[in-house]
Amino acid sequence: MPGSGKSTVGVLLAKRLGLGFIDTDLLIQQEAGRTLQDIVDVDGYQALRGIEEQVLLKLDVHRQVISTGGSAVYSERAMHHLKSAGIVVFLDIPLHTVLERIGDYSARGISRRPDQSLEELFSERFELYSRFADVVINCVGRNQEEVCDVVAAAMAKVR
Template sequence: MPQLDPATNIILIGMPGSGKSTVGVLLAKRLGMGFVDTDLLIQEKAGRTLQEIVDQDGYQALRHTEEAVLLDLKVQHQIISTGGSAVYSAAAMQHLKANGVAVFLDIPLKRVIERIGDHSARGISRRPDQSLGELFEERYQLYCQYADLTVAGEGRNQDEVCDAVVKGLGSLPVR
């Protein structure tokens, strides 16, 4: 088992389709922690789906709402599944990492495309002229920058990714 302080959160970051929500629930069960899906908190705060926010107010509005939700989040001993664009807010990531370990669930672009299909209905925060490939390249650098631990998802099912996260957390210094 990982040597985490009981108050420490595990923050999952990565592209849509990387398994943050699914692996997050598995991790919460395995480690006896709570689970928070920030996409759901954003929808609750806005009273709309992520896609409705993007369609009606633009991708920047989604990022702004996401940042506000993340900065308001004050939890302990939780698995936090963030939206794919959480890493655009340095302030939000600093806030989350002050009491948590960031785990990047890394999958290749081809897997993202396979898993999310028609991304136009996913509420993905991207410029209207930006391809999924361009978005992937832009975000990849940010995920790497904020990650305390990177776990490759390629060739692994959700349980195997969960196992790899637990093993990886065990190799980190006590937090």
């Protein structure tokens, strides 16, 4: 979910475990040569999803903590690629927390249909995240360090 802390917790986790860190939103922007919002504004949300899928499928996922863009879950191929050599973690936060953290989401480059509310997007993605996740972390009432602790402990059990 946007605002779930994927990037921040991902960096903390990578440092703790001695792994690399990849933020795919940055890779998408680098590949496209423009911001996520510009891609959505000019080419549409489907174009952003297509670029994201291409970026994810090219990744070497071994020994990496990867913070994906929120729409990664729309690509079954990309999710299977991520799961092929790693553990997919869903940082679960409630909708009201998403709204608090991201504020005005109109400039965040969120891949959603033009007629789709953030609430509808949340519901749609929640279902997909839950389906693909190897581990679901309830982040309510936890700061980033605590979420990192819980993720690290959960990963140790799954391995």
